[in-house]
Amino acid sequence: MDGSTRLIESGEDVLLYMNERKSWIVKVEPEKKFHSHKGIVDLGELVGKPYGYEVKTTLGATLKAMPADYLDHLERIARRTQVIYPKDMAYIALMGNVRSGSIVLECGTGSGALTSYLAGLVRPNGKVITYEIREEFQANARKNLERLGLMDSIEMKLKDITGGIDEKSLDAVVLDMATPWLVIGTVYDALRTGGRVVSFSPTINQIEKTVDEMQKTGFVSIKTVELIMRTYKVKVNETRPDMIMVGHTGYIVSARKC
Numbered sequence: 276m277d278g279s280t281r282l283i284e285s286g287e288d289v290l291l292y293m294n295e296r297k298s299w300i301v302k303v304e305p306e307k308k309f310h311s312h313k314g315i316v317d318l319g320e321l322v323g324k325p326y327g328y329e330v331k332t333t334l335g336a337t338l339k340a341m342p343a344d345y346l347d348h349l350e351r352i353a354r355r356t357q358v359i360y361p362k363d364m365a366y367i368a369l370m371g372n373v374r375s376g377s378i379v380l381e382c383g384t385g386s387g388a389l390t391s392y393l394a395g396l397v398r399p400n401g402k403v404i405t406y407e408i409r410e411e412f413q414a415n416a417r418k419n420l421e422r423l424g425l426m427d428s429i430e431m432k433l434k435d436i437t438g439g440i441d442e443k444s445l446d447a448v449v450l451d452m453a454t455p456w457l458v459i460g461t462v463y464d465a466l467r468t469g470g471r472v473v474s475f476s477p478t479i480n481q482i483e484k485t486v487d488e489m490q491k492t493g494f495v496s497i498k499t500v501e502l503i504m505r506t507y508k509v510k511v512n513e514t515r516p517d518m519i520m521v522g523h524t525g526y527i528v529s530a531r532k533c
């Protein structure tokens with residue numbers, strides 16, 4: 276059965292879509308009501324209906340029920356820290372050669388945005404071990420990752436990575452932390468030969484120190500990039516780049532243990 280005919284089951288996360296600016300993820304259950312400024316929806320009405328079903332709120336707004344997917348959840352992740360942008364996530368994962376079955380160490384967990392993307396890639400037999408130094412950030416990230424149903428592929432550790440890495444023979448290490456240069460030697464020891472490290476930093480000063488350490492440690496294939504993404508307004512005879520863009524996120528260094 277395809278997405279347009281699959282029936283909505285009790286307990287599923289459903290996206291109630293009104294327009295590009297307004298949509299909500301709700302867990303559908305009988306007897307449950309969803310309240311918003313657009314009125315109330317009886318969620319029980321959705322159980323057993325096909326995806327694509329249109330439900331009316333008590334104030335007359337029409338909401339279309341779609342299966343909530345990973346991107347819907349990622350956009351709504353509860354942020355207690357800066358999170359990695361989607362454009363950077365995809366490149367970080369590629370340069371870390373993160374694939375199904377990979378064993379990956381990540382530091383820090385932050386809000387768990389990057390953790391969630393990596394966990395989706397390593398499933399079903401791989402694992403993401405993620406270190407975070409601050410308990411309140413870890414607790415928030417845990418809630419985000421539980422909501423996404425990814426905890427089977429994640430091990431969370433409350434741990435300062437500068438105190439050492441417990442794991443050995445890792446396929447990849449991914450760093451998004453303020454002082455990555457302090458752990459490059461430790462990361463080298465924890466990787467398997469041929470394993471990869473990828474580090475994200477918002478400033479070029481951090482990158483200089485990190486690359487310097489990588490060179491001294493013996494990493495090879497050291498590459499630094501910045502990804503700039505421009506979005507477009509597309510309309511016949513009026514297509515042009517959007518006026519406002521995200522000007523800067525950060526730089527990404529990748530390298531390999533030889």
Ligand SMILES: C[S@@+](CC[C@H](N)C(=O)[O-])C[C@H]1O[C@@H](n2cnc3c(N)ncnc32)[C@H](O)[C@@H]1O
Nearest residue numbers: 358359383385386387388389407408435436451
């Ligand atoms: C920018 S956030 C990471 C955001 C994350 N990549 C995401 O997408 O949600 C950086 C995190 O690294 C953590 N951190 C910094 N230094 C650390 C260390 N030495 N050991 C473990 N975690 C550390 C911080 O507490 C913070 O939560």
